Amino acid sequence: MIRAAAWFCTEHCGVVAPRGLSWQKPAPSATADVLALIGRPVKYFTRMTGESRCCLCAASLALKGADWWDRTPPEIGLLAARSEGLLRANEEYFQDYVAMGRTLGRGNLFIYTLATSALGEAAIALSLTGPSMFIQDDARPLAALVWHGEQMVADGEAGGMLALWSDSSAAVCFAVAAGAGGETLIPLPAGEEPNPLELCRSLQARVQRA
Amino acid sequence: MNVVIAQSDVATAYGWGLDALWNGLLGGETAISATNRFAERGFTSDQAAMISDLRIAPGESRAWAGLKRILSPIVSKLDPMTPVILATTAGEIEYVERAILEGDAGLSRQSHPRFLLERVKGLLGLRGPGMAMSSACASSAAALTRAASMVRGGQAASVLVVTCDSVSEFVYSGFSTLLSLSAGPARPFDCQRAGLSLGEAFGWALVTSGSEGTSILGWGNTTDAVHMTAPDRGAAGLLRAIAKSLAMAGRAAHEVALIAAHGTATLYSDAMEMVAFRAAMGRPRPVFSVKGGVGHTLAPAGLVQILVAGRALSLGLAPPTVGLTSPDDGAAGWVHGEAAPFVGRLALSTNSGFGGVNTAILLGGEVVS
Numbered sequence: 001m002i003r004a005a006a007w008f009c010t011e012h013c014g015v016v017a018p019r020g021l022s023w024q025k026p027a028p029s030a031t032a033d034v035l036a037l038i039g040r041p042v043k044y045f046t047r048m049t050g051e052s053r054c055c056l057c058a059a060s061l062a063l064k065g066a067d068w069w070d071r072t073p074p075e076i077g078l079l080a081a082r083s084e085g086l087l088r089a090n091e092e093y094f095q096d097y098v099a100m101g102r103t104l105g106r107g108n109l110f111i112y113t114l115a116t117s118a119l120g121e122a123a124i125a126l127s128l129t130g131p132s133m134f135i136q137d138d139a140r141p142l143a144a145l146v147w148h149g150e151q152m153v154a155d156g157e158a159g160g161m162l163a164l165w166s167d168s169s170a171a172v173c174f175a176v177a178a179g180a181g182g183e184t185l186i187p188l189p190a191g192e193e194p195n196p197l198e199l200c201r202s203l204q205a206r207v208q209r210a
Numbered sequence: 211m212n213v214v215i216a217q218s219d220v221a222t223a224y225g226w227g228l229d230a231l232w233n234g235l236l237g238g239e240t241a242i243s244a245t246n247r248f249a250e251r252g253f254t255s256d257q258a259a260m261i262s263d264l265r266i267a268p269g270e271s272r273a274w275a276g277l278k279r280i281l282s283p284i285v286s287k288l289d290p291m292t293p294v295i296l297a298t299t300a301g302e303i304e305y306v307e308r309a310i311l312e313g314d315a316g317l318s319r320q321s322h323p324r325f326l327l328e329r330v331k332g333l334l335g336l337r338g339p340g341m342a343m344s345s346a347c348a349s350s351a352a353a354l355t356r357a358a359s360m361v362r363g364g365q366a367a368s369v370l371v372v373t374c375d376s377v378s379e380f381v382y383s384g385f386s387t388l389l390s391l392s393a394g395p396a397r398p399f400d401c402q403r404a405g406l407s408l409g410e411a412f413g414w415a416l417v418t419s420g421s422e423g424t425s426i427l428g429w430g431n432t433t434d435a436v437h438m439t440a441p442d443r444g445a446a447g448l449l450r451a452i453a454k455s456l457a458m459a460g461r462a463a464h465e466v467a468l469i470a471a472h473g474t475a476t477l478y479s480d481a482m483e484m485v486a487f488r489a490a491m492g493r494p495r496p497v498f499s500v501k502g503g504v505g506h507t508l509a510p511a512g513l514v515q516i517l518v519a520g521r522a523l524s525l526g527l528a529p530p531t532v533g534l535t536s537p538d539d540g541a542a543g544w545v546h547g548e549a550a551p552f553v554g555r556l557a558l559s560t561n562s563g564f565g566g567v568n569t570a571i572l573l574g575g576e577v578v579s
Contacts, residue, residue: 075450077433085322090306090380097383098310103252110384111438111564114299115344120565123435129447131431132567133352134344138324144341148356155359156458157431 002146002186003160003177004065007200008057009170013037014207016186017065024207027057037061039069042125047108049089054171055080055118055164056125062162063126066175073159073177077130078119079149080164081141083195088168089113118166130158141165142193149176170196172203213358214423216368220413220517221280222504223259231514232521235503235529236549242395242407242505248382255391258377259409259505271302272376274329276412281333281372288416291338293366296327297353297373299344299509303380330372338366344509345431346563347472349373350413351512351571355429357417368418375508376410388439390476396506397533398473398499399480399541406474409505413513424520425574427461427556430454434566441479441562445486448562451570452490455558459572463491466572467554468528470519471545472561473499474506475533479562484540486560496552497544498522502533512561516573519557523575527551 005016014024028034034053035042038060045053059078063069068076089112097105111117115134123132131152137144142165149161153176161176174186194202219227223241224234234241242259249256266275301323309317323342331340345352350373357369385391385408392405417426430451434442456463471483487497500515507514522528527549534547555575562568
């Protein structure tokens with residue numbers, strides 16, 4: 001079951017927590033304010049890509065929304081899919097490498113061409129030691145992420161899973177836990193799945209309505 | 211339910227098929243050699259393990275050329291609704307290279323793994339679920355764990371795992387930048403090791419329930435949460451993955467007869483693995499790495515070594531770690547430069563990668579009824 005959902009985009013951020021406090025507010029932009037929102041010191045935060053920062057913020061908010069921040073179940077893992085794939089990161093690395101004469105690239109740009117980089121950074125910052133994988137279903141990527149998360153918890157592979165759906169300027173994170181009888185606290189969108197920014201707006205509207 | 215790799219195939223720089231890979235490793239000669247593909251680039255190495263007879267049509271990627279050939283025997287042979295998992299790190303990255311080098315921006319989009327996944331499904335006549343998956347250098351191993359979970363959980367009768375990564379300027383330049391490449395062929399666990407060699411591989415595995423094939427008995431996926439590129443020197447993440455794989459299978463460490471290591475030939479990664487194996491297993495048992503023979507094939511690395519471990523289990527013979535002449539202190543008594551006979555039916559296969567990912571899979575030798 002989905003225990004909480006959180007989002008962070010350039011416009012706003014928030015949490016939908018059916019068993020706790022749901023909230024939304026304008027997203028902070030200053031580094032100190034973003035770090036305060038995350039609630040932990042983050043090494044190399046300013047070196048991260050925009051997408052990695054959005055994922056980290058959304059993941060930290062989802063942990064809090066799920067009541068996993070202070071009472072963390074063992075082995076929380078991370079799953080991710082990206083609406084844009086890795087195109088932007090790949091182009092950025094290779095363009096830079098070509099511009100530098102095709103002999104030397106930049107290591108920090110190369111690292112971001114890995115699909116799991118944002119997950120690795122979130123894992124380090126939030127001390128998450130469960131599985132981390134990028135899984136992009138070709139039909140319903142968001143629903144598939146949540147489904148795999150539920151399966152991994154049910155298999156005992158993780159105590160809980162965070163499922164991240166992101167692009168370069170927005171990330172949504174679902175905290176997925178074991179649930180009896182297919183209980184769903186937050187229904188996933190039916191039909192065609194929204195892109196991450198649309199989903200952020202949809203979650204914001206849900207909190208505003210409540 | 212017993213989950214097995216019922217059918218599979220693999221291509222590496224030793225050639226096409228598991229026999230070529232197995233015989234290449236047993237022969238002890240590396241398939242890593244100097245390549246002139248990047249001769250003008252001034253990288254820190256010119257070594258790679260390339261598949262020499264790969265036929266690539268104009269405009270085609272190496273990944274698709276390799277997959278087309280290796281998948282051809284199973285075209286139209288699978289249930290059309292069989293789910294497929296494509297495990298790759300770079301996929302058809304040539305499209306990004308060409309887009310930038312040739313100034314054709316539209317080409318870049320073709321590098322999205324969904325296009326390669328669509329082509330794989332189209333070639334095989336599959337209409338069921340499909341997903342692209344990446345977990346750095348543990349990608350195909352992690353994909354096998356998801357496939358095994360789906361079969362064990364009854365969500366699918368069979369799942370096809372397809373994996374590929376090719377040697378490209380994109381990836382080669384990146385590892386050169388990170389100063390990870392060895393000037394000569396990689397020598398895993400050797401005290402003279404000087405880094406990894408990149409290789410390419412294509413492969414597939416049909417994961418299903420049954421008794422014929424190499425069993426996937428248990429698995430564990432973990433994250434170090436320590437560093438983006440360096441392993442946890444205390445090996446805590448890999449140790450947890452190993453413990454999970456044993457616990458899921460209900461087996462004990464002393465039953466493990468063979469270990470297929472990630473064995474990249476980078477100093478800290480090799481050392482971390484040996485710390486984990488010594489702590490988890492206690493007494494020595496044969497450990498091997500295929501990367502001295504076929505290089506580091508990235509996403510396919512897990513499947514490649516698992517297929518070798520399956521063959522080793524069926525023969526009771528651990529392959530040599532090619533290039534090993536003088537094991538470092540951590541590996542001495544465990545890793546061998548010659549084939550080593552062993553007795554037992556269980557093998558452990560481990561992979562670790564950037565972002566601190568670790569995967570451990572406990573394998574069972576084929577049950578002969």
